[in-house]
Amino acid sequence: MGMLPSGLPDIVGDDEDVTRFLTQSSHYNSAMPKPAAFLPDPKHRNKSVFRCGADPERIREIWEKTTNFQQTLKAAAVCKTAEVRKAGVDVIAKEPPDAHANIEGWPWLDNDPELQKAKQKEIAAAIAQNSALVML
Amino acid sequence: MADNKFTLLKAPIIEAVLDIDCDMPPGKEISTLEPAAHEKLRPEYPKVRRVFVQTHQIETPPGQPPKLKLHQAVHGLQFLSEDEKQLVQFRAQGFSFNRLAHYTSLDDYLPEIQRTWQIFVAVAAPVQIRSVRLRYINRIMLPMPEKSPLQLEEFLKVCPRLPDEGNLTFTGFLNQHTAMENGTGNQVHIVLTNQPPENNILPLILDITAENNALAEVENWPCLLARIQALRDLKNRVFRNTLTEKCLNQFQQP
C-alpha cells in the first residue's frame, strides 16, 4: 500500500470515515442527511468526499483549504467507507486536493436516464441512512 | 336512434380531438422526431409548429432592474394542413388528431386517423397505449329573448340552477361533471359554460370528453378502433341527453 502526498494511504480502508460537505440546508434535516446529498455528479460520474472524519475542527480545516468561499459550509455527512461499499459503490482516493476521494462505480444507463436515477437513488439512500450528521 | 348513427345536419362542433396517450421510449426527445415525421406527413400537413413549455423567472434584486429569464422545452410537434383545419400532433405523452369546423363525421376521418397514427407508431415507437380520449367541443348559439331572461331549461335537460331564482339572474356559469359509464369503465367529463353574449345570442360551450384508460398494444388497430367507436357512442349519448329536442332541432335546419 502506497502513501499519498497528504500522508494518507492510497487505498481507502473500510473503517475510514468519508465526509460529504453540505452547503445546502435542503440537503439535510434535523435527523439525517438526505439522499440527494450523495447523488453523483453527471459530468464526472462520481461524488466528491473528503477523508477528514467527524471532528468539526478537522472538517472546517479541510473545507477552508479546498473551498473557493462562494458557498457556506452548513453541515457535514460522515459515513464509514464500509457502508458506502455495502451500498454497491466504491471510495477511491483522488488527490489533489489533500484527503480528497471520490465515490465511484455508480450505475449509468444512457438509454434510460430515469431508471439510472432510480438505481442511483437507492444507493444514495443507503449511504444517507448510514451517515451521521455533523452540524457546523 | 343508435348512438353510432346519430348525425346532425349542422352539428355545432367547433373542434374534435382524439388523444392517444402512450408510454414513450425512455430517453427520446420529442423534438428529434420532427424530420422523420414531417417527411411522412408533409404532403397532407405541410405546416409544422413546435409546442413549448415555457417558464418565466423574474428576479428583482434590491436596487437593480428586474431580470427576466426564459426557459423552454419542446413539448410537442404540430403538423397542420394547409387550411389549418386539421392537425396531427406528436406529443411528449402521445398522439393527437384534431379536426376543426367544418366537421362532418368521425367515420369520414377514421381512415386518416389510422394512417397518421401508424406513422406516429413507426416514427416515435411508443411502448404501449395508456389512455384514449375523444373530446368534442360544441358551441351552441342560444337566442336571447328581448324582454325576458333566457330560460336555459328550454334548451338544456341538465341545466345550471340558481337559488332564489326570483331575485337572481345568471351572468355566467361553469358546470363540470365527471362520470363513469356502467359496465364499460369508460369515463366522461362534461363541461358546460357560456361565453359573453353577442348581439342577443348567448354562446354556450358544451365540452364532452369520453375517456378509456385500459392499457393496449400500439399495433392493434382493430382494438383501438373499437375503443374509439365506443367512446364516440358514449359522447353522442351524453350530447343527446344534455340538450332538449328544441335545441337539437336547431342543428337539423339547413
Place this chain on the structure above:
Amino acid sequence: MRGSSAVSPEAQTVRFAVSAVVERAERSQALFGDKAAAISQLQAMAIECAEPGWDGDEASAINPLAVFIAENFVRALPNFIPLPEFAPEPDGSISLDWLPSRHRLFSISVGTNNRLAYAWLDGADKGHAVARFDGDRIPQRVVEGITSILSHGNASVRTA
C-alpha cells in the same frame, strides 16, 4: 403537465373558466394553505439553485420544467399523504423525500419529463423503480409506496 391538445379558441374559453375555479380554491387557506406553503418552499429552493455550480462544484441549475412538474405533483398529492421535503439534485432535478426515520424513507426524483425515478428503504428491504406521472394523478404504486413507508414509526413531516 397534461396540457390540453385542443387548439380552438373555445377550448381556451373552457381552460380559462376551469383555471379560474382552481385559482379560487388555491387562494383558500383551508383548502390549499399547506400545499401553497410547500410550493413556496419549492420555488425558494429553485431560486437558490438557479445558477450552475450551486453546490460549489459542477451541479446543473435546477430546471424550471422540473419545478413545474414538482408543483403539479404537490397539487396532485392526496390530502392523506403528508407533504414531502425538497432537495436539489446535481443534474437539475428535484428530490421529494418522505423521511420518517433513518430506516424508512421514500424519495422521488422529478426531472423534465413525466417519468419519475424513485427509491425506498424499509428496514432491510429496499428498492427502486420508475413510474409515469400524467400531471393529474399520482401513480398508484407511488401512493402505496409512500403510505407503506409512513404507516409505522414516527412521522416527523408536516401533514397536508
